[in-house]
Amino acid sequence: MPTISQLVREKRKQFEKKTKSGALNSCPQRRGVCVKVYTMTPKKPNSAMRKVARVKLTTGKEVTAYIGGEGHNLQEHSVVLVRGGKVKDLNGVKYHIVRGALDAAGVKGRNQSRSLYGTKKKKKGS
Secondary structure (H helix, E strand, O other): OOOHHHHHHOOOOOOOOOOOOHHHOOOOEEEEEEEEEEEEOOOOOOOOOEEEEEEEEOOOOEEEEEOOOOOOOOOOOOEEEEEEOOOOOOOOOOEEEOOOOOOOOOOOOOOOOHHHHOOOOOOOOO
16 A cells, blocks of 8 residues: 555556457457358367358457358458457357348348348248
8 A cells, every 4th residue: 555655756557448359449340351261169068160260350450250140151351340249168259240241141041139140121921
């Protein structure tokens, strides 16, 4: 604990809060280009082949982003929108690709939580 005279000489330092998604530079989303699209296996109790992409952002940083939903149309050189959001069972994946924006198509045949997956509403007649 500092004395009053020490505080007069030097004020208390304000600690800056670190963001969990630093590569976005405090922006809600960032555009990027897919460098590599591949699958990863999750951490211990889970078992699957999770779809991920290595994305080079406009900030110049390269991040690993998760591709949510069933099936995707992404390949190398696809332009995508990346948002923050960790994937709990994948190591080092702290970003999500926004479905239905830029080159990432929405999930086909989805009826619930459509806004999260970029799916248009079905017509009444069909």
